[in-house]
Each structure stands twice: as C-alpha cells, then as structure tokens.
Amino acid sequence: MRKQINNMLKLLNIILAVLLSWQSYTAMADNSLNAIRYWPSIDYSRITFESPQPIDYSMFSLDHPKRLVIDLKGVQANSALQNLCDKINAGGDPWISKLRFATNRPKVLRLVMELRDDVKPTSFSLQPVGDYAYRLVMDIYPGNATTSTAFHNNVTAEANPIPVSDTNSSHQIENIVPIQANPHGADNVSTTDEPTLAKLLKTPPEDLNRRHQHILITHPITIVIDPGHGGEDPGAHGQGGTLEKNVTLAIARRVAAKLNAINNVHALLTRNDDVFIPLAERVNKARRWDADLFVSIHADAYITPDAHGSSVFTLSEHGASSAAARWLAKSENEADLVGGVNVGVKDRDLAKTLLDLSQTATNNDSRHLAHNVLDQLSEICQLHHDGVEQAGFAVLKAPDIPSILVETAFISNPEEEKRLTDVNYQDHLASAIVSGIQHYFASNPATARAKLAKQP
Numbered sequence: 081m082r083k084q085i086n087n088m089l090k091l092l093n094i095i096l097a098v099l100l101s102w103q104s105y106t107a108m109a110d111n112s113l114n115a116i117r118y119w120p121s122i123d124y125s126r127i128t129f130e131s132p133q134p135i136d137y138s139m140f141s142l143d144h145p146k147r148l149v150i151d152l153k154g155v156q157a158n159s160a161l162q163n164l165c166d167k168i169n170a171g172g173d174p175w176i177s178k179l180r181f182a183t184n185r186p187k188v189l190r191l192v193m194e195l196r197d198d199v200k201p202t203s204f205s206l207q208p209v210g211d212y213a214y215r216l217v218m219d220i221y222p223g224n225a226t227t228s229t230a231f232h233n234n235v236t237a238e239a240n241p242i243p244v245s246d247t248n249s250s251h252q253i254e255n256i257v258p259i260q261a262n263p264h265g266a267d268n269v270s271t272t273d274e275p276t277l278a279k280l281l282k283t284p285p286e287d288l289n290r291r292h293q294h295i296l297i298t299h300p301i302t303i304v305i306d307p308g309h310g311g312e313d314p315g316a317h318g319q320g321g322t323l324e325k326n327v328t329l330a331i332a333r334r335v336a337a338k339l340n341a342i343n344n345v346h347a348l349l350t351r352n353d354d355v356f357i358p359l360a361e362r363v364n365k366a367r368r369w370d371a372d373l374f375v376s377i378h379a380d381a382y383i384t385p386d387a388h389g390s391s392v393f394t395l396s397e398h399g400a401s402s403a404a405a406r407w408l409a410k411s412e413n414e415a416d417l418v419g420g421v422n423v424g425v426k427d428r429d430l431a432k433t434l435l436d437l438s439q440t441a442t443n444n445d446s447r448h449l450a451h452n453v454l455d456q457l458s459e460i461c462q463l464h465h466d467g468v469e470q471a472g473f474a475v476l477k478a479p480d481i482p483s484i485l486v487e488t489a490f491i492s493n494p495e496e497e498k499r500l501t502d503v504n505y506q507d508h509l510a511s512a513i514v515s516g517i518q519h520y521f522a523s524n525p526a527t528a529r530a531k532l533a534k535q536p
C-alpha cells in the first residue's frame with residue numbers, strides 16, 4: 081500500500097514538473113510584436129505593445145538618473161521597436177527623454193526609459209478586443225498632476241500625434257487641423273468650398289452667428305468640452321477612412337475656442353491630444369475643474385449607410401428612449417474596452433458621490449441644455465430624431481453637472497462623413513453648439529451646480 085502511495089506521489093511530481101516546465105516554456109516561447117503604438121501627451125504618455133500571445137514582462141525603477149526598466153520575455157526586437165526609440169529620442173515626449181533596448185539575457189529584451197521628471201508608471205495587459213490582439217500597455221503619468229490643468233487652459237495648443245508602426249492601417253492617425261482662438265470674438269471661417277457648403281446648410285452661418293450676438297453671459301461659467309475617443313480608441317470609422325476621434329477633437333477645439341471668445345466663459349477640453357482618456361476620468365476632470373456644463377462631442381455610426389442627422393442625448397439610468405439609443409450608448413461605453421483601462425484602479429470617489437447626490441436638478445438642466453443645442457443644430461442640419469433622446473452613457477454621469485452628448489452626424493453615412501471632415505462644416509457645427517449653450521444660459525442663468533451648492 082505504502083509503495084503504491086509512493087509511486088502515486090512520484091507520478092504526481094512528474095506531472096507537476098512537466099506542467100511547470102511547459103508553463104515556463106510557453107512563457108519563454110517566441111512571441112512577436114505585431115505593432116507598437118505610441119501616444120505621447122501632456123496628460124500621460126502611453127506605449128502599447130500588441131502581440132499574438134500575452135507578453136510576460138517585469139518592470140522596475142532606477143534613480144540617478146531616473147529610469148524605468150521593462151523586461152519583455154520571449155519577444156524579439158524589430159523595426160517597430162527601433163522606430164519607437166527614434167520617435168522618443170527625437171525629444172517630443174513630455175515625460176520620457178530617451179529610450180534604448182538590448183538583449184539582457186537569452187530571450188529577454190530589456191527596454192530602458194530615461195525620464196524627464198518624477199513619473200507614476202503603470203502597466204497592464206488587455207485581452208483581444210475588436211481589431212486588437214493581446215496588448216501590453218505602459219502608461220507614464222506625471223508624478224506632479226498640476227501641469228495637466230495648466231496645459232488645458234490653453235485650448236489652442238497643437239496636437240502631437242505620432243504613429244509609430246502599425247500593420248493595421250485603420251489605426252493610423254490622420255492629420256488634425258489645429259485652430260487658433262480668436263480674441264475678438266469673430267469666427268475664422270475660410271471661404272473655400274463655401275458654395276457647396278451653403279447648399280447643405282438650412283440657415284446661412286453668418287445669419288446664425290449675427291442672430292445670437294446679443295446673448296450675454298453675466299457671470300463666470302466653466303464649460304468642459306469632451307472630444308470623444310482618442311489614442312488607442314479610434315471610435316467609429318467612416319467608409320472613406322475618417323476616424324471619429326479626429327473629427328471629435330477638431331470640432332471640440334472649435335467649440336472651446338468660440339466659447340473662450342465669449343465674455344465670462346472659460347472652456348476646457350478633456351483632451352487636446354490624440355490620447356485615450358477613460359470615461360470616468362473625463363467626468364472626474366469636469367468635476368475637478370468645477371464645470372458648470374459638460375458637452376461630449378461624438379459622431380454616430382450605424383450598420384446601414386443611409387442613417388443620417390444630428391442627435392443630442394442626456395443620461396437615462398432607467399432605460400433608453402429607443403432601442404437605437406440603447407445600442408448607441410452601449411457602443412460608446414465600449415470606449416474603455418478598446419481604449420484600454422487599468423481595471424485594477426477603481427474610482428471610489430465618483431461612485432460615492434453618485435450615491436450621495438440627487439441627480440434630479442441636474443437631469444432637468446441637462447434636458448434643457450440638450451433642447452437648446454438641438455434647436456440650434458436644426459437650423460444648420462437635419463436631425464436624426466425630432467426630440468432629445470436618453471440613454472445610459474457612462475460619460476454623462478456627473479451627478480452635479482448638466483451634461484449632454486452630441487452626435488454631430490453619422491460618420492457611417494458617406495455624405496455626412498465628407499461633411500464631418502470639411503473644416504467649414506466643423507465650424508458651423510461648433511457655432512450651432514455654442515449658440516445652443518448661449519440660449520441655455522439666457523433662459524436658465526442659475527445652473528444645477530449653483531442650486532446644489534445652495535442646498536443645506
């Protein structure tokens with residue numbers, strides 16, 4: 081009997097040894113770097129390694145000088161990695177000054193990052209989703225968070241999108257047209273292509289702008305404009321290759337610049353780069369900046385190319401206003417999956433505030449704002465629906481800030497995709513959104529935030 085048990089134990093040991101060596105073999109087996117994407121920004125810099133198998137890695141910091149060392153196991157250096165080094169070593173990254181790599185020991189590739197300042201590095205792995213295979217994500221956050229807010233006060237800074245190497249061309253970044261705020265309040269509208277555009281517009285834009293010049297905002301207001309998607313998350317794709325993230329940033333910059341040209345209005349952007357910002361962080365930024373309003377800018381997509389028109393949404397926590405609205409909110413909320421969020425970090429503050437505060441006052445103001453913006457959009461383009469719609473968009477969940485989400489047009493409709501990339505049309509959409517906000521304040525001077533502050 082004892083001999084039988086001994087034999088059994090020996091067999092178990094052998095099985096265990098085989099399993100362990102198989103595990104370490106698979107961990108060390110050749111993996112490859114399909115693509116490396118690099119998103120430097122003032123918020124944080126992100127490097128994404130995409131591979132057919134999960135990457136086994138370790139990371140540690142060194143001082144004097146400040147460095148971050150990343151060991152990637154079982155992957156070979158390739159031209160994409162050299163390309164990444166070249167981009168970083170060119171000097172455009174706010175947080176990383178240099179990057180080099182070498183084989184450290186057999187099958188271990190060591191990356192050494194030299195850092196400009198104190199940083200908070202985080203790393204996490206993502207399962208395949210959408211067009212992406214396995215991803216290892218390195219996020220280099222500033223150790224001192226004040227820089228980011230200071231930067232966001234300047235909405236005219238240029239974006240700095242730097243594609244490194246990507247086998248999938250749909251993830252390549254398009255050029256983003258930067259704009260300058262006009263201190264004199266007039267819109268900079270180029271006249272090129274105006275005849276074609278005039279045909280598309282129900283009301284000539286000059287009339288629209290002139291009509292709303294009399295609306296004054298009498299007390300200081302902070303408005304946060306949120307360009308949807310960004311970085312790893314391209315949002316919806318048009319048939320012509322337009323990415324939602326680029327259109328939303330271009331329109332949002334125009335909205336912010338026009339708002340900043342109005343007395344008493346201070347507009348801030350949740351992102352001013354081609355960078356992914358998680359949905360909850362967009363809401364957190366608005367709350368940190370004491371926003372009076374939050375406007376998220378998107379471009380809609382549907383399976384059939386004929387869907388068209390603008391829509392404006394407010395939050396509904398109890399069912400969507402239509403099946404299409406529910407479908408849209410679900411796809412917009414998937415931004416975090418595609419963009420890549422470190423799920424280990426949960427935002428306890430936001431969850432607590434949601435429980436503490438009644439959202440009723442905010443919801444009424446959100447609907448009022450949405451109606452005003454939809455009215456103004458109806459002056460320049462067709463609406464997808466006549467009324468304001470509701471659905472459970474994660475980005476609209478600030479409990480104390482009236483929040484709306486504008487689907488400017490359908491990027492999946494070839495005609496509307498063309499318009500969305502037209503800088504004049506972007507400008508007219510921005511003017512309509514700004515007019516809607518002005519009308520909202522003209523008819524509703526006390527915001528929900530002020531009302532909540534007055535509560536005992």
Ligand SMILES: [Zn+2]
Nearest residue numbers: 308315378379
């Ligand atoms: Zn979107």
